[in-house]
Amino acid sequence: xxxxxxxxxxxxxxxxxxxxxxxxxxxxxxxxxxxxxxxxxxxxxxxxxxxxxxxxxxxxxxxxxxxxxxxxxxxxxxxx
Numbered sequence: 001x002x003x004x005x006x007x008x009x010x011x012x013x014x015x016x017x018x019x020x021x022x023x024x025x026x027x028x029x030x031x032x033x034x035x036x037x038x039x040x041x042x043x044x045x046x047x048x049x050x051x052x053x054x055x056x057x058x059x060x061x062x063x064x065x066x067x068x069x070x071x072x073x074x075x076x077x078x079x080x
Contacts, residue, residue: 069077
């Protein structure tokens with residue numbers, strides 16, 4: 001019984017240590033890099049995806065609805 005518990009505990013400890021050591025390398029890749037790595041296939045070169053040649057018509061830019069405050073009004077609000 002003690003041997004079984006010992007095996008279970010040692011297995012859990014080993015997996016936790018392996019996970020911690022695997023993540024201890026510092027910086028991780030950015031979301032963009034991860035996305036690129038996910039979409040890379042055998043036909044692409046240097047980690048770049050092939051772009052489709054057909055493009056949709058671009059939507060016109062939206063007009064600004066809310067008025068932007070002037071610098072003076074923003075500084076008044078900050079000083080309150």
